[in-house]
Amino acid sequence: MKRILILMVSAVLAGCATMAKVDSGQQVVSDRLVVDLDGPWNRFTRGVEVPTWTVEGFTVDRLQFFVAVKDGQPIADRPRGAKEQRPLTFHASMKAHEIVALFEGLYTQDGSTFTLDRIDPVTFVGEPGFRFSYTLIRRGDDVKLSGVGYGAVHTGELTVISYSAPRLGFFPRYQAQIDKMALGARLKSSVAGG
Amino acid sequence: MAEVGADWTAPARLAAPDPASDEGGLWALLEREEQRIRRSPLLMRDRELHDYLHTVACKLGGEHCPDVRVYPIRTPWFNASMAPNGMLQVWSGLLLRVDNEAQLAAILGHEMGHYLQRHTLARLKDARSRSAFATFLMPFGLGGLLGAWAVMASQFSFSRDQEREADRIGLILMRQAGYDPREASQIWSNLLAEASVHPGANVSKTSPMFATHPASAERRETLAQLAGQGGGETFQSEYLTRTGALQRELLEDEIKRAEFDESIVLLDRLVKRSSERADLLYYRAEARRLRAQKDDVDLALADLNAAATMPASPAEVQRSLGFIRQARGDKPAAREAFASYLQAKPDAGDAAMIQSYLRELGS
Numbered sequence A: 001m002k003r004i005l006i007l008m009v010s011a012v013l014a015g016c017a018t019m020a021k022v023d024s025g026q027q028v029v030s031d032r033l034v035v036d037l038d039g040p041w042n043r044f045t046r047g048v049e050v051p052t053w054t055v056e057g058f059t060v061d062r063l064q065f066f067v068a069v070k071d072g073q074p075i076a077d078r079p080r081g082a083k084e085q086r087p088l089t090f091h092a093s094m095k096a097h098e099i100v101a102l103f104e105g106l107y108t109q110d111g112s113t114f115t116l117d118r119i120d121p122v123t124f125v126g127e128p129g130f131r132f133s134y135t136l137i138r139r140g141d142d143v144k145l146s147g148v149g150y151g152a153v154h155t156g157e158l159t160v161i162s163y164s165a166p167r168l169g170f171f172p173r174y175q176a177q178i179d180k181m182a183l184g185a186r187l188k189s190s191v192a193g194g
Numbered sequence B: 001m002a003e004v005g006a007d008w009t010a011p012a013r014l015a016a017p018d019p020a021s022d023e024g025g026l027w028a029l030l031e032r033e034e035q036r037i038r039r040s041p042l043l044m045r046d047r048e049l050h051d052y053l054h055t056v057a058c059k060l061g062g063e064h065c066p067d068v069r070v071y072p073i074r075t076p077w078f079n080a081s082m083a084p085n086g087m088l089q090v091w092s093g094l095l096l097r098v099d100n101e102a103q104l105a106a107i108l109g110h111e112m113g114h115y116l117q118r119h120t121l122a123r124l125k126d127a128r129s130r131s132a133f134a135t136f137l138m139p140f141g142l143g144g145l146l147g148a149w150a151v152m153a154s155q156f157s158f159s160r161d162q163e164r165e166a167d168r169i170g171l172i173l174m175r176q177a178g179y180d181p182r183e184a185s186q187i188w189s190n191l192l193a194e195a196s197v198h199p200g201a202n203v204s205k206t207s208p209m210f211a212t213h214p215a216s217a218e219r220r221e222t223l224a225q226l227a228g229q230g231g232g233e234t235f236q237s238e239y240l241t242r243t244g245a246l247q248r249e250l251l252e253d254e255i256k257r258a259e260f261d262e263s264i265v266l267l268d269r270l271v272k273r274s275s276e277r278a279d280l281l282y283y284r285a286e287a288r289r290l291r292a293q294k295d296d297v298d299l300a301l302a303d304l305n306a307a308a309t310m311p312a313s314p315a316e317v318q319r320s321l322g323f324i325r326q327a328r329g330d331k332p333a334a335r336e337a338f339a340s341y342l343q344a345k346p347d348a349g350d351a352a353m354i355q356s357y358l359r360e361l362g363s
Helices: A002-014 A095-106 A170-183 B022-039 B046-069 B090-097 B101-116 B119-129 B133-141 B149-155 B161-177 B182-195 B217-227 B236-241 B244-256 B258-271 B278-291 B296-308 B316-327 B331-344 B351-361
Strands: A017-023 A025-029 A033-037 A041-044 A052-054 A060-071 A111-126 A127-137 A144-154 A159-167 B071-074 B080-082 B087-091
Touching: A017 A111, A017 B133, A033 A060, A033 A170, A041 B022, A041 B090, A041 B244, A060 A111, A095 A111, A095 A127, A095 A159, A095 B161, A095 B244, A095 B258, A111 A170, A111 B244, A111 B351, A127 B133, A144 A170, A170 B133, B022 B071, B022 B087, B046 B071, B046 B087, B046 B101, B046 B161, B071 B090, B080 B101, B087 B090, B087 B101, B090 B101, B090 B244, B101 B119, B101 B182, B101 B236, B119 B278, B161 B182, B161 B217, B182 B217, B182 B258, B236 B244, B244 B258, B278 B296, B278 B316, B296 B316, B316 B331, B316 B351, B331 B351
Parallel strands: B071 B087
Antiparallel strands: A017 A041, A025 A033, A041 A052, A052 A060, A060 A159, A111 A127, A127 A144, A144 A159, B080 B087
16 A cells, blocks of 8 residues: 555656747647647656646646557557556457457556446557447545547557546647647658658 | 353444544544535445445444445445445445455445444554554545545455454344345355456455455354354345446446456356346346457357347447447448447437448448
C-alpha cells in the first residue's frame, strides 16, 4: 500500500510537472500521429509515460496518445515497483474488444472502476477501427469521469487516442473537439519506412 | 501488551473523546472522511448488502452495534478497515473472495478487535512520541486525493502484537456469535494461493490486492491452531444468497484488473465451490481467453461450451464463443454465436461492433 501512496503523491507532484503549450493547428505526436487542433492544449513534458495533454489541468482532464504500439509491446508500463502486475501487452491479432480490455486494465490499476458504455465501429487513421466510450470512477478522489477513445491497428501497430474528464461540465465541453480531432487524425509513415 | 486470553471480554461502549484531545482531533478528521465516503460514487448503495453486513457486524459487536456504521466500497481489492469512530469499510474484492459468512465474520471480527482495543489511539500516541504526528495525519492533510482512511490505516500498520491481538479477539467474537473459527485460517490459505502466482515476490509490498492484509503462512497456522476443532456454522448459503445479486459486478471488476493469473486461481476455487454457476465458468473463460497462454484458449472454450448448456448462462458466453471461433477461422460457428448474442442483447452497448464482426465474417 506504500506504493499506492507513492503513486498518489507522484500524481500530486506531477500536477506541478513541467508543461509546454501545444498550439492550435496541425501537430505531430510521437513523430507519427498527425492531428489538427481547434484550440491550444498543454503537454506534459515529464512525469508521464505516454504523451499526455490537458486543457484544464492534470487532475481534471487528460488526453493520452498511444501511438504505433507494436505487436508484443505493452500499451504502457505498469507503475514503478509493481513488477508483479501483468504487462498489458498488445497483440496485432486482437479484436477491438480485447484492445479495450487492455485499457480497462490500465485505467483500473489504481483501484478506479471502469464501465464500458459503448463500443462502435469507426474509421480511424484510415483503418477500420473503433470508438469506445466509458465511465471511470477515479479512486484517488472519487470523481466520476466520462471518457472516449478511438483506436485502430495499422500495419500491425496499435494507435489509440483516449480522453477523459469529469462527466459534469468538463467532458461535454470538450467531447465534440475530441471527436473531430480523432476522426481527422492520420498516421505518417514510420521513419524507418520513409 | 498483555496477551488476550479466551476469557477476554469486550469493553463497554466507547465514548466519544473530548474534542480538545488528540483523539478528539482524530475523530473530527474521521468524521470528515466519513462524510466523503457517504457521498462517494464508489459506495455500494445496495440496501440489502448494507443491512446484511451491518447484521454480521452486530452479531460480532454485541452492545457496540449502535456505534458501527458499515460502508461497502466498490474496489476490487481485498481490504476492510475499522476506524476508531466506528466507521467500518469493506471493499468489494473482499466480498468476492470470502466463501461464507464465517469468513466475512473473521475479517470483521479482526477489525473490531482493533476497534475495541483502541489500537489506532495507541498508534497515534506512538506516532506523537516519535515526532511523527504530522506524518501520521499526512493522508488527511493532502485532502481528497489521499484522504482515505483505509489508505492511512495501512500506511501506519498495526504492530505485530496488535495484529495478533486482533486475530485472537476476532476468533473469540466468531465463537461467541456461533461461527466456525476455522474459517479464519481458510481465508489466508485462499489468499496465499492467489499470491503464489508470484513466486518469490513479497506481494504485501508490491501488489495492491494484498497490501493491506498481508497473507502469511505463519498467520494462517496460528489461526488454525487457535481455532482448534472448530464448532459453529459457516453460513455459506446465507452468504451466497445475500450477496448473489452483486456477484456479476464483482466478477466484472475482477476481470477488468487484467491480473489473470490471480483471477484464475480465484475462479478455480469459486468454480469448485459453486460448480452449478454458469457465470463463474464464463468469467474463468474470460480470464483464460484474455491471458491466452499455452492451452488457455482451449480451456476457455471448454468452460464456455459447458456454460452455454447451463441454466442462467450469460449472453456474453455466446459473444466469447464467437471471438474464439472467429480467431480459429470457424466462420459459420462464429456467426452463429455472435448472432445468438445479438438476439439475446439487441441493445447492448457493443451491438454495432458485433454487427461489424458479422460483416467481416460474411454470409
